[in-house]
Amino acid sequence: MKTTIQSIVIFLIIGIFVFRCHKEEENSIFSGKLVSNSACKNGLKKANMTISIPDTLSCIDYSFDDLSNKLVIKHINTGFNCCPDSLFCKISLRNDTISVQEFEAANLCKCNCLYDLDIEIFGVSTKKYQIRFIEPYSVGQERIAFEVDLGKNKNGSYCVTRKHYPWGL
Numbered sequence: 001m002k003t004t005i006q007s008i009v010i011f012l013i014i015g016i017f018v019f020r021c022h023k024e025e026e027n028s029i030f031s032g033k034l035v036s037n038s039a040c041k042n043g044l045k046k047a048n049m050t051i052s053i054p055d056t057l058s059c060i061d062y063s064f065d066d067l068s069n070k071l072v073i074k075h076i077n078t079g080f081n082c083c084p085d086s087l088f089c090k091i092s093l094r095n096d097t098i099s100v101q102e103f104e105a106a107n108l109c110k111c112n113c114l115y116d117l118d119i120e121i122f123g124v125s126t127k128k129y130q131i132r133f134i135e136p137y138s139v140g141q142e143r144i145a146f147e148v149d150l151g152k153n154k155n156g157s158y159c160v161t162r163k164h165y166p167w168g169l
Contacts, residue, residue: 030123032091032100040082040113042169053077055114056168058138059159060131064124064150071124071150073100075117079137079166081107091121101134112137112166126151137166
């Protein structure tokens with residue numbers, strides 16, 4: 001009889017714990033999307049326009065709103081085909097790592113150029129994350145991967161140097 005009562009108590013404790021963890025995951029819905037992108041930036045030098053970030057840098061500017069749990073990211077100077085049809089991102093969260101994988105729908109031209117992407121990510125908590133980008137044209141160059149502590153820094157930037165086409169033209 002004593003063993004039966006102990007078994008019931010153990011199952012109840014486990015059930016409460018599992019239900020509680022499941023509820024916490026439901027309340028934190030993680031999602032993200034590409035909101036907008038610039039046009040191809042290759043003609044900006046020729047037009048004598050002022051460029052604040054040189055084309056040898058690929059940079060991430062981020063800002064976090066802890067009231068809406070939204071992380072806004074601007075990826076400056078990411079490389080894609082000159083005629084990509086459309087651009088999009090797949091954004092995922094695994095443990096403490098936010099991954100942003102960038103894609104183009106088609107590569108319709110025989111040239112590449114740089115773009116700026118505006119990305120919004122929802123369901124982000126006020127804590128530390130590893131943020132990493134997976135880019136289609138950055139093979140063999142320094143990857144964008146860095147840590148942010150959104151409890152301490154709501155805004156920040158991270159840049160890597162790139163000198164291979166389409167960067168550094």
